[in-house]
Amino acid sequence: MRGNTSKINLEQLQSLVHTGAGYDLLRYYILPDLLGKEAPFLLYYMGKNLARNSNMEKLEDITEYFQQFGWGTLSVVQEKKKEILFELSGHVLEKRIQNPLLEVDFKMEAGFLAEAMKILQDVNGEGFEEVDKKKNLVVFKVVHT
Template structure:
């Protein structure tokens, strides 16, 4: 097994990638390999990526989403057993309005669930709700 550095906003800012290439892998290639289990595995891939980060604060989380090209993540409302986020921005609008494939945000949800656990010390499960008309995604983190 090769040794790799933990992911941080400092070192990921040096990566160069295009969203189109990432989306082709995510929505064409992975489902072909993984079949109907692709959404579940993407969720756990997100959790795994989060475990390889050094993120410990909300601000680092929001910055990480920006650097990864996952959109602008904003905390909208905090309840006793839920935390509601909004994911928006140009990249989200483009993903929601393209006609090539059906998009999901399972990778982002898995990542978010794991980082919330790091920040709050509580276990959360995240689910997304797409709002195509408003060009945004609402992600609800539900305390486990």
């Protein structure tokens, strides 16, 4: 359990040292083994919880968190009245998608986006992801419910 209840800010994240290999093995290899068939559901809600504990004030903050978490480069593709589309790309993401050792999913990122948009726009929503292996990117849709 965390002893400090303050929110995570971008400056704190920038001071952390991390390696992608350790993170990927923990996230895609060990956690699913420990969590079993509930892993996608739990990872989604872990992402929501992470967003609730992050200090975000504007849409650009979300993209910066994605970068600092090592998730990749997030960009807004399209905004509609009841949904917003994001695209996640980058070298790290490409390596993750193409790695034969890992069965990757992006539930945590989808949960993070759903909760982040709730925080910024004060509307409930759900996040969905679709991996495009040919283009080495992930498209996220956050739908307001």
